[in-house]
Amino acid sequence: MLVPVEKPKSKREGLRRETLALILATGEQIFADHGLKGATMQAIADGANLPKANLHYYFPTKHDLYRQVVERIFNIWLDAAESFDTQANPEQALGTYIRKKMEISRSHPYGSKVWANEVIHGAPIIHDYLETTLAEWTDSRIAVIERWEFEGLIDPVNPRHLLYMIWSTTQHYADFSHQIATLNGGVPFNDAQWAQATECVTNIILKGIGVKRAAPS
Amino acid sequence: MLVPVEKPKSKREGLRRETLALILATGEQIFADHGLKGATMQAIADGANLPKANLHYYFPTKHDLYRQVVERIFNIWLDAAESFDTQANPEQALGTYIRKKMEISRSHPYGSKVWANEVIHGAPIIHDYLETTLAEWTDSRIAVIERWEFEGLIDPVNPRHLLYMIWSTTQHYADFSHQIATLNGGVPFNDAQWAQATECVTNIILKGIGVKRAAPS
DNA sequence: AATTCTTTTGACCAATTGGTCAGGTTGACG
DNA sequence: CGTCAACCTGACCAATTGGTCAAAAGAATT
Numbered sequence: 001m002l003v004p005v006e007k008p009k010s011k012r013e014g015l016r017r018e019t020l021a022l023i024l025a026t027g028e029q030i031f032a033d034h035g036l037k038g039a040t041m042q043a044i045a046d047g048a049n050l051p052k053a054n055l056h057y058y059f060p061t062k063h064d065l066y067r068q069v070v071e072r073i074f075n076i077w078l079d080a081a082e083s084f085d086t087q088a089n090p091e092q093a094l095g096t097y098i099r100k101k102m103e104i105s106r107s108h109p110y111g112s113k114v115w116a117n118e119v120i121h122g123a124p125i126i127h128d129y130l131e132t133t134l135a136e137w138t139d140s141r142i143a144v145i146e147r148w149e150f151e152g153l154i155d156p157v158n159p160r161h162l163l164y165m166i167w168s169t170t171q172h173y174a175d176f177s178h179q180i181a182t183l184n185g186g187v188p189f190n191d192a193q194w195a196q197a198t199e200c201v202t203n204i205i206l207k208g209i210g211v212k213r214a215a216p217s
Numbered sequence: 218m219l220v221p222v223e224k225p226k227s228k229r230e231g232l233r234r235e236t237l238a239l240i241l242a243t244g245e246q247i248f249a250d251h252g253l254k255g256a257t258m259q260a261i262a263d264g265a266n267l268p269k270a271n272l273h274y275y276f277p278t279k280h281d282l283y284r285q286v287v288e289r290i291f292n293i294w295l296d297a298a299e300s301f302d303t304q305a306n307p308e309q310a311l312g313t314y315i316r317k318k319m320e321i322s323r324s325h326p327y328g329s330k331v332w333a334n335e336v337i338h339g340a341p342i343i344h345d346y347l348e349t350t351l352a353e354w355t356d357s358r359i360a361v362i363e364r365w366e367f368e369g370l371i372d373p374v375n376p377r378h379l380l381y382m383i384w385s386t387t388q389h390y391a392d393f394s395h396q397i398a399t400l401n402g403g404v405p406f407n408d409a410q411w412a413q414a415t416e417c418v419t420n421i422i423l424k425g426i427g428v429k430r431a432a433p434s
Numbered sequence: 435a436a437t438t439c440t441t442t443t444g445a446c447c448a449a450t451t452g453g454t455c456a457g458g459t460t461g462a463c464g
Numbered sequence: 465c466g467t468c469a470a471c472c473t474g475a476c477c478a479a480t481t482g483g484t485c486a487a488a489a490g491a492a493t494t
Contacts, residue, residue, distance in 0.1 A: 012440070012491060019441095033338055037255030041482065051443050056483065058441095113337050119396045120330050121250055130399040138400055155424075161417040164397070168389030169382050179336045180381070182347040183355055200378040207372075208425030229461060229470070236471095258452065268473050273453065 022048050023058055028069050032113035036066055036121075063125075070118055070125055073111035074133075080104055081137055086144045090153050090211045093144070094166070095202055101170035102198040106189075112174035138163060155210035162209060169201050239265050240275055245286045249330035253283055253338075280342075287335055287342055290328035291350075297321055298354055303361045307370050307428045310361070312419055315383055319415040322391035323406075329391035355380060372427035379426060386418050 026048040030039040041062055045052040059065035084097040105112055118126055138160070145159035173180065173189075181188045189197065206213065243265040247256040258279055262269040276282035301314040322329055335343055355377070362376035390397065390406075398405045406414065423430065 016441090035252040035254060035334070035338065037252060038338075040480085042480095052482090053443055053445095053484085054441080057443095060483085062482065116337055116392070117252070117334070119393050120333055121252065121255075122395050123399070127399070130396055134396075135400055157421065158413060158417050160400070161414055162421070164389055164393075164414075165386050165418065165421060168385040168393070172381055172385030175333070176336050176381075176385070178339050179347055179351075182340070182344070183352055183377070196375060197378055197381075200375050201382065204374065204379070204382060204425035205421065206425075207427070208421035208423075210424070227462075232461095233471090257450085259450095269452090270454085270473055270475095271471085274471070274473095277453085279452065 019050075019054075020058060023050070023055060023065065024069055024072060027065050028072075028110045028114060031066060031069055032110035032117070035117055036062075067125055069111075069114060073108070073115050074126065074129055076104060076108055076111060077115070078133070078137075084141055086140070090148050090209075091206060091213050094206060094211070098166055098170060098202045098205065099198055101166065102173065102194070102201065105170055105172075105174035106194055109174040109177055112171050116171065116175045153212055157209050162205075165205060169205070173197060236267070236271075237275060240267070240272060240282065241286055241289060244282050245289075245327045245331060248283060248286055249327035249334070252334055253279075284342055286328075286331060290325070290332050291343065291346055293321060293325055293328060294332070295350070295354075301358055301361075303357070307362075307365050307426075308423060308430050311383070311423060311428070315387060315419045315422065316415055318383065318387035319390065319411070319418065322387055322389075323411055326391040326394055329388055333388065333392045370429055374426050379422075382422060386422070390414060 023044065027039070027044050030044045030047060033039075034043070039062075041052050041055055044065075045055050048055075055065070059068070080097070080100045083100045085093045088096070115126075118124075123130055141163065142159040145154070145157075145162060148154045149156050149159075173194075177188065184193070240261065244256070244261050247261045247264055250256075251260070256279075258269050258272055261282075262272050265272075272282070276285070297314070297317045300317045302310045305313070332343075335341075340347055358380065359376040362371070362374075362379060365371045366373050366376075394405065401410070
């Protein structure tokens with residue numbers, strides 16, 4: 001899903017890409033911290049060390065910039081979604097998916113926050129994605145989970161709620177990072193704490209749906 | 218925790234309370250849908266059918282109104298927190314707490330969204346609550362969960378992550394209601410679906426931490 | 435070197451919006 | 465009924481901010 005990066009054809013092309021990436025990254029952070037309305041083009045410009053008028057050269061309107069930020073996040077989400085291997089066994093498929101989502105929460109906290117913000121406010125921009133791509137992905141995975149149930153590999157559970165549980169628990173570590181840091185003595189998680197969080201979430205969910213786990217070696 | 222409602226002493230007093238309640242309720246909804254910056258006093262005024270200047274009579278600034286909306290939500294949260302009975306057994310205490318939180322997600326979706334928004338954006342207003350009241354409550358419940366572990370009533374799990382899991386899964390149904398409705402054919406959950414969600418979440422979490430459950434009657 | 439196209443930028447504008455205020459209205463109370 | 469305090473409200477203002485534009489600077493091409 002990730003777009004392969006091609007070589008820039010010229011100095012111009014290279015600079016252009018750098019500038020675009022810089023604006024998108026800065027915008028992601030500002031939008032995450034202040035919301036769509038609260039983020040100002042001036043703040044994004046300052047964060048990227050560019051004059052405001054330059055932003056409008058690359059992104060005609062704030063909405064255009066915001067939309068591209070959100071689309072980028074959605075692609076990252078899709079990338080993780082593919083790790084939910086429909087061929088593997090429950091422990092593998094779900095375990096890999098949960099771990100991948102936890103990694104994203106750690107590596108892309110701003111993107112996750114922008115996404116959360118967007119959905120909380122009624123998803124005015126991404127409504128189409130939810131209805132099409134997300135709905136299709138969800139349906140396909142629900143079918144897989146139902147097959148597992150039928151085969152007795154997991155307890156009978158409503159697959160939809162299982163997916164919601166995975167989404168909410170993993171994204172919580174990104175979206176509510178400030179609350180979590182505050183309850184962690186004011187400092188963000190370190191490597192060990194992230195590892196423990198991932199393990200803990202994975203274990204509880206897998207055990208919670210009665211996954212038949214491979215015997216510990 | 219909920220403040221007992223006293224009788225109004227006069228017609229004025231009664232009207233005053235009604236107006237305050239109306240503004241707070243309307244503000245909660247507008248803040249939930251548009252965020253702190255995106256919500257305008259004019260929109261809240263229109264929603265409450267009041268002239269804008271009247272809002273400023275009761276709440277001098279938008280921040281004052283916002284702060285009171287957030288404080289009200291925090292009190293509702295505290296009310297649910299008390300249902301986490303430190304005397305009961307794990308199944309009772311956690312089950313009641315989860316169910317209560319699910320009820321709040323259904324009955325106060327706007328409040329939950331405002332709270333989520335606030336935390337996502339770094340909790341500029343409620344930082345004090347997180348550091349004091351929330352931290353104390355969390356510590357006290359962690360102690361209880363550790364006692365359960367010690368007594369062998371539940372598996373050894375990191376209590377902090379268990380709490381985060383309960384918070385995230387239950388609040389997800391309020392905060393991401395739009396996404397959930399979209400994946401539900403565009404309509405919000407009905408009674409039966411809420412009941413199933415509650416049961417499903419409760420079961421997976423309780424089983425996930427190995428709670429010794431009372432034998433089914 | 436000359437030309438053309440892309441990119442950069444400071445100055446500017448119009449619309450939005452939080453907040454003010456003076457004057458009017460209404461209820462409480464003696 | 466008269467007085468006073470609380471309440472209501474239309475009109476207004478100053479600050480912010482998304483977006484524009486013309487002119488300058490820089491790269492590519494001939």
